Amino acid sequence: MLENVRLSFQGIWSHKMRSFLTMLGIIIGIASIIAIVSTIKGTNDQIKQSLIGAGSNRVDILMTENGNPVYIWSASEIPSGFRKVSDETKQKILDLDSVESVTCYNERTNSGGTFYQNSALSDAKLRGVDENYFKTCGLILQTGRNFVEEDFKEFHKVLIVDDVAANNMFGKENPLGKIVEISQVPFTVVGVVAEKPSQAPAISTISQYYNYTSDSSGVLYLTEAAWPIIYSYDEPENVIVKAVSTDDMEKAGEDAAKILNATITASDVSSEETVESGSGSGIKYKANNVAEQARKLQDLSAATNNQLIWIASISLLVGGIGVMNIMLVSVTERTSEIGLKKAIGARKSTILGQFLTEAAVLTSMGGIIGVATGIGMARVINKVSGVAVAVSIPAAAVAVLFSMLIGIIFGFLPSVQAANLDPIEALRRE
Amino acid sequence: MILRLDHIYKDYIQGKMTVPVLKDVSLHVEEGEYVAIMGPSGSGKSTLMNIIGCLDKPTSGEYELDGKNVLSLNDKAMAAVRLQRIGFVFQNFQLLSRQSALENVALPLVYAGVRKRVRRQRAREALEKVGLEDRVNFKPTQLSGGQKQRVAIARAIVNKPKILLADEPTGALDSKSSRQLMELFQKLNDEGVTIVMITHDPGIAGYAKRVVDIFDGEISERTSPAG
Numbered sequence: 099m100l101e102n103v104r105l106s107f108q109g110i111w112s113h114k115m116r117s118f119l120t121m122l123g124i125i126i127g128i129a130s131i132i133a134i135v136s137t138i139k140g141t142n143d144q145i146k147q148s149l150i151g152a153g154s155n156r157v158d159i160l161m162t163e164n165g166n167p168v169y170i171w172s173a174s175e176i177p178s179g180f181r182k183v184s185d186e187t188k189q190k191i192l193d194l195d196s197v198e199s200v201t202c203y204n205e206r207t208n209s210g211g212t213f214y215q216n217s218a219l220s221d222a223k224l225r226g227v228d229e230n231y232f233k234t235c236g237l238i239l240q241t242g243r244n245f246v247e248e249d250f251k252e253f254h255k256v257l258i259v260d261d262v263a264a265n266n267m268f269g270k271e272n273p274l275g276k277i278v279e280i281s282q283v284p285f286t287v288v289g290v291v292a293e294k295p296s297q298a299p300a301i302s303t304i305s306q307y308y309n310y311t312s313d314s315s316g317v318l319y320l321t322e323a324a325w326p327i328i329y330s331y332d333e334p335e336n337v338i339v340k341a342v343s344t345d346d347m348e349k350a351g352e353d354a355a356k357i358l359n360a361t362i363t364a365s366d367v368s369s370e371e372t373v374e375s376g377s378g379s380g381i382k383y384k385a386n387n388v389a390e391q392a393r394k395l396q397d398l399s400a401a402t403n404n405q406l407i408w409i410a411s412i413s414l415l416v417g418g419i420g421v422m423n424i425m426l427v428s429v430t431e432r433t434s435e436i437g438l439k440k441a442i443g444a445r446k447s448t449i450l451g452q453f454l455t456e457a458a459v460l461t462s463m464g465g466i467i468g469v470a471t472g473i474g475m476a477r478v479i480n481k482v483s484g485v486a487v488a489v490s491i492p493a494a495a496v497a498v499l500f501s502m503l504i505g506i507i508f509g510f511l512p513s514v515q516a517a518n519l520d521p522i523e524a525l526r527r528e
Numbered sequence: 529m530i531l532r533l534d535h536i537y538k539d540y541i542q543g544k545m546t547v548p549v550l551k552d553v554s555l556h557v558e559e560g561e562y563v564a565i566m567g568p569s570g571s572g573k574s575t576l577m578n579i580i581g582c583l584d585k586p587t588s589g590e591y592e593l594d595g596k597n598v599l600s601l602n603d604k605a606m607a608a609v610r611l612q613r614i615g616f617v618f619q620n621f622q623l624l625s626r627q628s629a630l631e632n633v634a635l636p637l638v639y640a641g642v643r644k645r646v647r648r649q650r651a652r653e654a655l656e657k658v659g660l661e662d663r664v665n666f667k668p669t670q671l672s673g674g675q676k677q678r679v680a681i682a683r684a685i686v687n688k689p690k691i692l693l694a695d696e697p698t699g700a701l702d703s704k705s706s707r708q709l710m711e712l713f714q715k716l717n718d719e720g721v722t723i724v725m726i727t728h729d730p731g732i733a734g735y736a737k738r739v740v741d742i743f744d745g746e747i748s749e750r751t752s753p754a755g
Contacts, residue, residue, distance in 0.1 A: 443611025
């Protein structure tokens, strides 16, 4: 066996050009597959890191209508039935064993209504939050102060901005004390918050994921007490709970949603039928299952790339046929060698083994070169397009084994032909 | 008795015609004999050689090699017989050009499953026996015709076969090399190796102790060695 491998290398080496061209199909196929698999893995790792690995144990509970999240653009669009979350409801949620803290917030993208000096901050998000928001979402104060009780009680027009928004609005200037106008109401910046590095970025929905990957314009936080100054009334809120542990996330979300749903005006609670009939009143709170979201995203990226893998596999098929073709030529060329070996006592199985080994060694080498090339390609893709890549060692091992298998499959016919050569016939030919 | 061929017939089918190549050939060879089978091309001598060498089977007849009926054997067993009992020498040497003399000689031992160290040792001894101990690591392309044929002989005897089968061993050699080769055959025969040699050259056949003529598929024994 080892002898066969050594002889195979000798044979491959003595026909360098031919061997390389034969391997080329395998090299290209394996390289493409490795490059694609690396980008799939890279993207998946990134998604996992973004969504689950954040470790914030945060579950978003969103208002939904007929299963879709409710985004509020103006007061008239708010589905009736949702109420501002009361302190008793919050307390009930907090009493759940699986919940560590709970917070409620309003959110809008105040397009065109937010100004600093003369520049509009059209894409900045506006959030009206309660006193537990920063704690629950794992945001930490970088400079300035947090909201205090008086801010809520006395409707102070104060603003805490995140680091992205601070950078966008004020650049290197000190953000504290700056006046930002929101719908013509002046607010004073009192603090800057940022995500804890270990928790960044906390993403819980697909849209947030895309927002994260594209440039975010930042978030401006005001107190929920000050929200009606701009929007004239108390709006219903989305809720975020922080679970005690990652394993509790699903339970915490579901239980909290149940409590919240009980607050929806009875006639408006969605039953399964109304959801399906789409009557428009199918409203309820729904916990965002982060793990499921992550899986969906990963499936999405894998699905596109799986098609690419199939296309790359065609190249492997073509490569395999190339190997078969060259092996057939090789058998014809070495007819007298085969005849001699049989005459001096080589069995059929010996000859078969020799040619199969040769094919397998050839394609395995192609596979190894292909893996190396594929890793190189993945690096280039990463450099050029910024797509995350991660080389998967098991995938590389499978690729090499698979190319070996291709050699054995496509080398089989030529090897059988060699093994079945009539030694007399073979010796006669020169 | 090492070779016992009785009433061997061999027909080849060409299209719809059956061409008889060997007709009632009987040949008995004792251990230690040196036999030349002589005949012109087309006489059937190569076919006879292939049958003796277990590369081909006759249409009918009996063949015992070393007391063993080889005609009933399957492919695998035939290969084993070739490996263990027969050493082949061909007209065109049939050496593997990419392998050294030593590796060429050791090849049958690879098939016999001999360990590498032992293999090299025995191959070296065989090369010494044919007088090529100083050419062990040469490739066939670096050797003369006579040397190549001696490498081939070393390969034929390395597994200590019962019988050495040579098919026109001097066919590709000049007269000086031919003479040296015949001296080597003589030496091997003196050491007890049974040799069956096929040739069309009466001068070469003259080296053998016994000459069998084959003509048109039929053989006839000479009473006295050819001169």
